Amino acid sequence: MTEAAIMDKPKLNPNAPTLEKVLSVTHYTDRLFAFRTTRPQSFRFRSGEFVMIGLPGDNGKPILRAYSVASPAWDEELEFFSIKVENGPLTSRLQKIQPGDEILLGKKPTGTLVLDALVPGKRLYMFSTGTGFAPFASLVRDPETYEKFDEVIVTHTCREVAELAYSRDLVNSLPDDPLIGEFVRDKIKYFASTTREQSDNMGRITDLIETGALFEHLGLPPLDPETDRVMICGSMDMINDTKALTVKAGLTEGSNAKPDTFVVEKAFVG
DSSP, X not given: OOHXXXXXXXXXXXXXXXXXXXXXXXXXXXXXXXXXXXXXXXXXXXXXXXXXXXXEOTTSSEEEEEEEOOSOTTOSEEEEEEEOXXXXXXXXXXXXXXXXXXEEEOSOOBOSOSGGGBOOXXXXXXXXXXXXXXXXXXXXXXXXXXXXXXXXXXXXXXSSGGGGHHHHHHHHHGGGOTTTHHHHTTTEEEEEEEXXXXXXXXXXXXXXXXXXXXXXXXXXXXXXXXXXXXXXXXOHHHHHHHHHHHHHTTOOBOOSSSOBSEEEOSSOOO
């Protein structure tokens, strides 16, 4: 090959997304669905991180958005939990995917909802609303979560009962999981609430924290920086309000660079 031909050869972008095959799709409501895809052997991430995923756009440019990986780091497949937005540039199309279709997967997972960003503690709270449960779907299936904490409390708040199906079914399946079942049985507590449809537990998670109803239901004391660690993921309003209550309780925000007693997902909205 001549020098000119070498110079003219198009350069491959090492950071370009890979094409991954959709393996399964589950629709929970007209607003929420989950799907699983193939995972490249070279794709490494920490449970709780997010990555850019998407579809090719009509103009040839990819439409990419940040999605938490809902599967744990050890899983040979990747799982995602998504909202459906009728006019959303990506989700209006993503909700129509079928097994056998392909999606784009970024190569650089990142995020703050990781165990490394927290200092050691006794109890881990994961506060989530809507699809904000996704990173916790990853973390509750990771053995390291139970190695680091004596108790794991995961909360999920949605508008309607049907929107809780993904988290409820996942957490209920954990004791029978051959990999982590033995770790989970005595350690995990699941608390679900709704804000519109009547259910056993009604109210925004912030109200349930502030009034103490959450802790009373769980039989646990209020948040304590000496023993408790907190992760928060949901809409921006929920994140800001829950963060304020966590700070009020005496906890300090941490990061990958400086671990502390609570973390929030800065990239997640919705």
